[in-house]
Amino acid sequence: MRCLKALFLATLLVLGLMGDTHALCSHGNCKLRQVCLRTADCSAGLFCSTCVADGDMLSRCHRYRTANTTEINGNLPFNRYAWLTTHNSFAIVGEPSHTSEPRVTFYNQEDSVTAQLNNGVRGLMLDMYDFLDDVWLCHSLKGVCYNFTAFVPALDTLKQIETFLSANPTEIVSIFIEDYVKSPMGLTKVFAAAGLKKYWFPVSVMPKNGQDWPTIREMINNDYRLLVFSSNRTKEATEGIAYNWRYVNENQYGSAGMKAAGRGECPSRAESAAMSTKSRSLLLLNFFPDNPLQPEACKYNSAPLQAMLPVCYNASGNRWANYLAIDFYKRSDGGGTFNALDSLNAGLLCGCPNIDSCKFNLPYGICNASSSTPVPQAYRKSEGKANMNLSFGTYALISLIFLLIS
Ligand SMILES: *[C@@H]1O[C@H](CO)[C@@H](O)[C@H](O)[C@H]1NC(C)=O
Ligand SMILES: *[C@@H]1O[C@H](CO)[C@@H](O)[C@H](O)[C@H]1NC(C)=O
Ligand SMILES: *[C@@H]1O[C@H](CO)[C@@H](O)[C@H](O)[C@H]1NC(C)=O
Numbered sequence: 001m002r003c004l005k006a007l008f009l010a011t012l013l014v015l016g017l018m019g020d021t022h023a024l025c026s027h028g029n030c031k032l033r034q035v036c037l038r039t040a041d042c043s044a045g046l047f048c049s050t051c052v053a054d055g056d057m058l059s060r061c062h063r064y065r066t067a068n069t070t071e072i073n074g075n076l077p078f079n080r081y082a083w084l085t086t087h088n089s090f091a092i093v094g095e096p097s098h099t100s101e102p103r104v105t106f107y108n109q110e111d112s113v114t115a116q117l118n119n120g121v122r123g124l125m126l127d128m129y130d131f132l133d134d135v136w137l138c139h140s141l142k143g144v145c146y147n148f149t150a151f152v153p154a155l156d157t158l159k160q161i162e163t164f165l166s167a168n169p170t171e172i173v174s175i176f177i178e179d180y181v182k183s184p185m186g187l188t189k190v191f192a193a194a195g196l197k198k199y200w201f202p203v204s205v206m207p208k209n210g211q212d213w214p215t216i217r218e219m220i221n222n223d224y225r226l227l228v229f230s231s232n233r234t235k236e237a238t239e240g241i242a243y244n245w246r247y248v249n250e251n252q253y254g255s256a257g258m259k260a261a262g263r264g265e266c267p268s269r270a271e272s273a274a275m276s277t278k279s280r281s282l283l284l285l286n287f288f289p290d291n292p293l294q295p296e297a298c299k300y301n302s303a304p305l306q307a308m309l310p311v312c313y314n315a316s317g318n319r320w321a322n323y324l325a326i327d328f329y330k331r332s333d334g335g336g337t338f339n340a341l342d343s344l345n346a347g348l349l350c351g352c353p354n355i356d357s358c359k360f361n362l363p364y365g366i367c368n369a370s371s372s373t374p375v376p377q378a379y380r381k382s383e384g385k386a387n388m389n390l391s392f393g394t395y396a397l398i399s400l401i402f403l404l405i406s
């Protein structure tokens, strides 16, 4: 007992010394990376979570939503923005089985598509299959969906997207379909049934030779607010569904892509033109491993993701990416995916190290040098004692444990 008591006293002392008592955070005002007990301790836009994979046992306030970049400047071409994209957006932890069998497969996300959209996700990767006389979202093998790999009918998810687009008349969403649907007009029918045709960005208006896309404002005014890309080349002619790699260059996905980035390389995936091919004006970066594990995601969604951005910028002929495709997008050891997205947007919008130093009345690349905001970066554990500030709740808990033991 005496030993435990001493240990807790020591812990309390160490934490107290490392924390800055002038900046103790209380309910609702813990800042990024400050220690928290629950999300209610964190300020707006942050939630309380851990990143044990990074060797950090304490829960801290981490970002969970994007900045509203079009609020800063909504007058640029669509290809001058970066959009957070969820890989396998439908493979959601906790999604109950909708067939006669329990599901046996892997998961890439942890909140509903509606929640993803509300947190600022604007790109959705959906794998679509013919299944049970309908189109389903499924994780599967060789283009065949099974009861034990099926998630939900595509219509359910597409309806969530329709609800979001109709409630948010200035937002634009992109869908990337890994397309195994062969039933005649299968995709057209399901998109029409979901009420999404009215937002359809026409293939005829998509730039085909590296030109700029219409501006955000033009897309809103025309209600061209849904971009749909398919992996099946034939549907562009037959159903007006854009063939993904005619418009988008995409790097190698999975663990191979992550390893390449670590070596300073950004190869394209097999179906895509080379990253540097300028006849495509959109770029998509995949950054997720072959086997998605939620507890690991906070680690690779942070410093390694940030480090990949300049590598792929280089490989893409000095162009910043427009889509960042991620597993468990909220998991980070600080700003994670969201900071990476801010960096891309600063590069795309104004060619500056951060959005705050953009000067939209001056030419691209001329920045406000006196801006005080640092370049957004993944946080590192060594980043100062401000990170160790404890919430009042944490102090109370430690003190309580101490009292119980003594
Ligand atoms: C983002 O900002 C634009 C422009 O002010 C606004 O119309 C839009 O509703 C905002 N989006 C969200 C999700 O808050
Ligand atoms: C798959 O699930 C559906 C819906 O529950 C059911 O009708 C069908 O019989 C199942 N198929 C197999 C092969 O178990
Ligand atoms: C692409 O779609 C067409 C029309 O539905 C279908 O006939 C074809 O088999 C599909 N191709 C692939 C590779 O799935």
Ligand SMILES: *[C@@H]1O[C@H](CO)[C@@H](O)[C@H](O)[C@H]1NC(C)=O
Pocket: 264, 310, 311, 314
């Ligand atoms: C970009 O490419 C140049 C020339 O190939 C190289 O010297 C530089 O190190 C590269 N930078 C990054 C961040 O990969």
Ligand SMILES: *[C@@H]1O[C@H](CO)[C@@H](O)[C@H](O)[C@H]1NC(C)=O
Pocket: 358, 359, 368, 369, 370, 371, 372, 373
């Ligand atoms: C430059 O940044 C400083 C500090 O953030 C700010 O006060 C000033 O208004 C900015 N100037 C311009 C032209 O944006």
